[in-house]
Amino acid sequence: MKNDSLEYSLQTRILHHKHKTDPTNGAVSVPIQHASTFHQEGLDSFGKYDYARSGNPTREALEDTIAQLENGTAGFAFASGMAAISTTFMMLSSGDHLVITEDVYGGTFRFTTEVLTKLGIEHTFVDMTKVEEVKQAIQPNTKMIYIETPSNPTMKITPIKAIVDLAKESGSLTVLDNTFMTPVLQRPLDLGVDVVVHSATKFIGGHSDVIAGLAVVKDSALAEKLGFLQNSFGAVLGPQDCWLILRGMKTMHTRMEASTKTAVEIAQWLTTHPAVKHVYYPGLKDHPGFDLHQAQSDSPGAVLSFELADREAVKKVVDAIEIPVFAVSLGAVESILSYPALMSHAAMPAHEREKRGISDGLLRLSVGLEKSEDLIKDFDQAFNQTL
Numbered sequence: 555m556k557n558d559s560l561e562y563s564l565q566t567r568i569l570h571h572k573h574k575t576d577p578t579n580g581a582v583s584v585p586i587q588h589a590s591t592f593h594q595e596g597l598d599s600f601g602k603y604d605y606a607r608s609g610n611p612t613r614e615a616l617e618d619t620i621a622q623l624e625n626g627t628a629g630f631a632f633a634s635g636m637a638a639i640s641t642t643f644m645m646l647s648s649g650d651h652l653v654i655t656e657d658v659y660g661g662t663f664r665f666t667t668e669v670l671t672k673l674g675i676e677h678t679f680v681d682m683t684k685v686e687e688v689k690q691a692i693q694p695n696t697k698m699i700y701i702e703t704p705s706n707p708t709m710k711i712t713p714i715k716a717i718v719d720l721a722k723e724s725g726s727l728t729v730l731d732n733t734f735m736t737p738v739l740q741r742p743l744d745l746g747v748d749v750v751v752h753s754a755t756k757f758i759g760g761h762s763d764v765i766a767g768l769a770v771v772k773d774s775a776l777a778e779k780l781g782f783l784q785n786s787f788g789a790v791l792g793p794q795d796c797w798l799i800l801r802g803m804k805t806m807h808t809r810m811e812a813s814t815k816t817a818v819e820i821a822q823w824l825t826t827h828p829a830v831k832h833v834y835y836p837g838l839k840d841h842p843g844f845d846l847h848q849a850q851s852d853s854p855g856a857v858l859s860f861e862l863a864d865r866e867a868v869k870k871v872v873d874a875i876e877i878p879v880f881a882v883s884l885g886a887v888e889s890i891l892s893y894p895a896l897m898s899h900a901a902m903p904a905h906e907r908e909k910r911g912i913s914d915g916l917l918r919l920s921v922g923l924e925k926s927e928d929l930i931k932d933f934d935q936a937f938n939q940t941l
């Protein structure tokens with residue numbers, strides 16, 4: 555492919571883009587450029603790269619690729635999802651106000667409540683699924699609205715377009731954490747969102763072997779701002795890790811498709827099991843926001859949560875389960891079972907957790923690439939320990 559042609563589907567473009575071969579020797583894997591600095595030909599002829607914090611060819615390949623997949627114009631790679639998110643927050647200044655979804659990722663909750671507040675940046679948490687509540691929360695100094703949809707771990711669906719419209723009216727930026735969906739399943743820039751952020755540690759990398767973050771924008775002034783902040787803050791992703799993300803991305807479409815198919819089967823089975831009190835999954839017809847999610851994304855994705863009777867039942871299941879790893883994180887080839895109350899949301903006070911439905915009986919499952927019958931069999935034997 556000679557240019558970043560949009561004629562082909564994302565499934566094809568994920569593999570065939572301008573970095574698919576190395577122009578110097580035809581290598582079909584992006585070279586890992588470790589150099590921290592670049593020789594300049596002369597006083598009057600500085601090259602494209604000078605110092606690797608400001609620009610590195612391997613990172614550039616990753617940044618171009620994610621930008622293209624999100625239908626943006628500029629991508630930025632960071633040392634972690636939190637580095638991408640906190641650098642994006644640095645677009646705010648002291649005295650500014652942020653409206654943020656109340657069931658935001660635990661680390662983002664911590665950064666907002668314990669770091670942004672110290673810098674004089676105010677915030678209001680809202681139930682982002684309720685447009686009226688978001689409208690009420692907007693103040694004259696509101697400069698950013700921060701969305702996560704589906705949200706973690708109860709999979710609430712935010713109406714992206716309606717929030718973008720509100721933000722435009724009030725002159726604020728919209729930022730959306732697209733980690734659970736990836737550009738394969740949801741492309742927020744197409745719906746008018748200003749900045750998309752990712753923990754590439756999850757589905758984009760996909761193999762539980764690298765910590766990384768990405769951000770993508772469409773607008774050139776925003777690209778310049780974020781590029782300046784990336785270089786100033788300096789939390790860039792190293793070349794080896796950029797390569798790991800590029801390598802993981804090659805199978806991202808196929809992984810998302812396969813894991814989602816299994817997640818749908820497991821979610822439906824979970825609703826029939828007597829040990830399960832409730833299943834949170836946007837692929838279930840009775841899930842609040844089912845229609846909305848279907849309208850603004852391509853599929854319900856591979857993450858679901860379910861509620862057991864209590865912490866005692868959770869303990870029995872975690873002790874008995876064999877296939878999924880029991881761990882923090884999600885979005886990998888292996889299924890990952892996690893306990894939000896003590897893992898992703900450990901930074902959140904108990905009363906805040908419970909308000910958000912993150913009870914002591916709640917488990918989150920990120921579905922991997924195992925055979926769905928095997929996962930169901932395993933959960934069945936583990937659940938039967940609790941009955």
Ligand SMILES: *Cc1c(COP(=O)(O)O)cnc(C)c1O
Nearest residue numbers: 634635636659731733753755766
């Ligand atoms: C993991 C995660 C993050 C943070 O990413 P790191 O790579 O761990 O820094 C942010 N948002 C969501 C939704 C996540 O799942």
